[in-house]
Amino acid sequence: TTPPDSSQHPLDALSQEGVQDKEVVGTGGGGGGRGNWEIMVAGGDTAAHHHHQIQQRKKYKKQQQGKTMIINTNRKGHIDHQQQQHFNNDGEMEEVEREEEEVEEVDDDSSGGVCRGGERQREHPFIVTEPGEVARGKKNGLDYLFHLYEQCREFLLQVQSIAKERGEKCPTKVTNQVFRYAKRAGATYINKPKMRHYVHCYALHCLDEETSNALRRAFKERGENVGAWRQACYEPLVAIAGRLQGWDIDAIFNSHPRLSIWYVPTKLRQLCHAQRSSSGPSTSVSGGARGGAGPDHLPF
Amino acid sequence: TTPPDSSQHPLDALSQEGVQDKEVVGTGGGGGGRGNWEIMVAGGDTAAHHHHQIQQRKKYKKQQQGKTMIINTNRKGHIDHQQQQHFNNDGEMEEVEREEEEVEEVDDDSSGGVCRGGERQREHPFIVTEPGEVARGKKNGLDYLFHLYEQCREFLLQVQSIAKERGEKCPTKVTNQVFRYAKRAGATYINKPKMRHYVHCYALHCLDEETSNALRRAFKERGENVGAWRQACYEPLVAIAGRLQGWDIDAIFNSHPRLSIWYVPTKLRQLCHAQRSSSGPSTSVSGGARGGAGPDHLPF
DNA sequence: AGAAGGACCAGTGGTCCGTA
DNA sequence: AGAAGGACCAGTGGTCCGTA
Numbered sequence: 001t002t003p004p005d006s007s008q009h010p011l012d013a014l015s016q017e018g019v020q021d022k023e024v025v026g027t028g029g030g031g032g033g034r035g036n037w038e039i040m041v042a043g044g045d046t047a048a049h050h051h052h053q054i055q056q057r058k059k060y061k062k063q064q065q066g067k068t069m070i071i072n073t074n075r076k077g078h079i080d081h082q083q084q085q086h087f088n089n090d091g092e093m094e095e096v097e098r099e100e101e102e103v104e105e106v107d108d109d110s111s112g113g114v115c116r117g118g119e120r121q122r123e124h125p126f127i128v129t130e131p132g133e134v135a136r137g138k139k140n141g142l143d144y145l146f147h148l149y150e151q152c153r154e155f156l157l158q159v160q161s162i163a164k165e166r167g168e169k170c171p172t173k174v175t176n177q178v179f180r181y182a183k184r185a186g187a188t189y190i191n192k193p194k195m196r197h198y199v200h201c202y203a204l205h206c207l208d209e210e211t212s213n214a215l216r217r218a219f220k221e222r223g224e225n226v227g228a229w230r231q232a233c234y235e236p237l238v239a240i241a242g243r244l245q246g247w248d249i250d251a252i253f254n255s256h257p258r259l260s261i262w263y264v265p266t267k268l269r270q271l272c273h274a275q276r277s278s279s280g281p282s283t284s285v286s287g288g289a290r291g292g293a294g295p296d297h298l299p300f
Numbered sequence: 301t302t303p304p305d306s307s308q309h310p311l312d313a314l315s316q317e318g319v320q321d322k323e324v325v326g327t328g329g330g331g332g333g334r335g336n337w338e339i340m341v342a343g344g345d346t347a348a349h350h351h352h353q354i355q356q357r358k359k360y361k362k363q364q365q366g367k368t369m370i371i372n373t374n375r376k377g378h379i380d381h382q383q384q385q386h387f388n389n390d391g392e393m394e395e396v397e398r399e400e401e402e403v404e405e406v407d408d409d410s411s412g413g414v415c416r417g418g419e420r421q422r423e424h425p426f427i428v429t430e431p432g433e434v435a436r437g438k439k440n441g442l443d444y445l446f447h448l449y450e451q452c453r454e455f456l457l458q459v460q461s462i463a464k465e466r467g468e469k470c471p472t473k474v475t476n477q478v479f480r481y482a483k484r485a486g487a488t489y490i491n492k493p494k495m496r497h498y499v500h501c502y503a504l505h506c507l508d509e510e511t512s513n514a515l516r517r518a519f520k521e522r523g524e525n526v527g528a529w530r531q532a533c534y535e536p537l538v539a540i541a542g543r544l545q546g547w548d549i550d551a552i553f554n555s556h557p558r559l560s561i562w563y564v565p566t567k568l569r570q571l572c573h574a575q576r577s578s579s580g581p582s583t584s585v586s587g588g589a590r591g592g593a594g595p596d597h598l599p600f
Numbered sequence: 601a602g603a604a605g606g607a608c609c610a611g612t613g614g615t616c617c618g619t620a
Numbered sequence: 621a622g623a624a625g626g627a628c629c630a631g632t633g634g635t636c637c638g639t640a
Contacts, residue, residue, distance in 0.1 A: 167573025273467025493625050
């Protein structure tokens, strides 16, 4: 809604990336900010925050790593056409005008900030924390992890309202478009692989917070790492799906308003399928006391 | 559900196409057949039908414009990599085993049959017919067109039931996967560009058959061609969307069980958006006597 | 070793345009 | 000219694997 401001964009050779995007952050409040996580999240290099600093646009597709040599060094040896394009018109560094409009930056603070003048740091790794516990040291806790899912939801809501305004297709899920939007809005700590990686953990948190909390406490106490906790989240979820919907995990996701915007992870789907098969076709899938399947009203 | 039977597949150099597919036609009846269209559809080269003849698998990707030369003779001069692969192992014509299972062929007859020993013919073009009228000559009528949409729906239902059986992602729309499945089932006369082209005509037929029928009669009488009729289908649809849902065409599509499986055509969406904008934001979009927007119960 | 995320890739939605 | 559909292409879902 505000006009584009290309002065904010570093004119590196890769800034053409994103030209095809058209989304804008609406000025609407409430969405996208980190909320109080700027304080809660531990381990941030708080000395180095840059308000309204547009996120670094590095190569996003195509590696072009200066690593070694001639022609290229991509992970799989690609030639980068975009860059070639840039240097074609000898020297004239054709200033590509960005089509996107200015994005209202989230209040970017603390954890995962930008090293002064350097590359953006990776986010600190997660550790298993109890509910309410703030991670100390260069770590992030699980409340923060779940908070990221809420943020994504807010970004989706913004993308949806913009799409409706413009009469365009309206995503119902957290898609690539939403991740791109989040990044443009300055939430550079949100990315697709991370969010997809922990979806089922968030699902358990949504569907049965008691069980989720108990699991966190148990795994923290045992000193397990995040990977182990993550693995352990599958089982109670499968049990819930079996109990409530005859192992129809899609029905479970769709029945919950905060979960329905996330794609069901492949592995979770497979586990539910395997469990349904192995527990005999009559248990709940289309028979039994409660019948399982069907669009029943779940407690959400 | 039946085992693969590669003996049915002509071992031409192109039969590898589709190896990555995994869907199968369930033996379930009711789906996919042409129904009585084998009789109703006019213009078929009925002399030349081949039951259980697998559709021709030609190259599907890569242009490789041969404009000029040597190397090959495909329609667009492609170099067919699959073909290369086939002749690599000098002579041994490596019999590529198909991963797909046998597909229960639709009863393929009449219109758009196969010229004896030649290329598959294009379908006959549509002409504007009244409801119940059968096109004569090498033409197809509009009842047949709408019948194709019903067939696609049946193919989708089959794909869905297979996906559920296997615990895989289950499409809610007529996707590429469904078109591929239809083709493999022998419904070679179904293809994506055609179905997408006439979706809004089918939508009008679903949503207001009276209006749709009247339009067909009027355009037939005036001797208009299919293109003109197709264009004319937009307007009454937009009117319906405005009246019932404040120009929210997605809501309209989703509210109808046979329509909800089709993507809203871009142009229709744009027309609805334009209409909403130009008719003043207060007319029905969020005010007025009936309020328009919202998940109200439509008559479907 | 454990974890974060850039980059890749097969298959998608959408439709153009060479074809009949 | 009017129409059918093979083929293309930008951007997707999904996740691997080089990186820190």
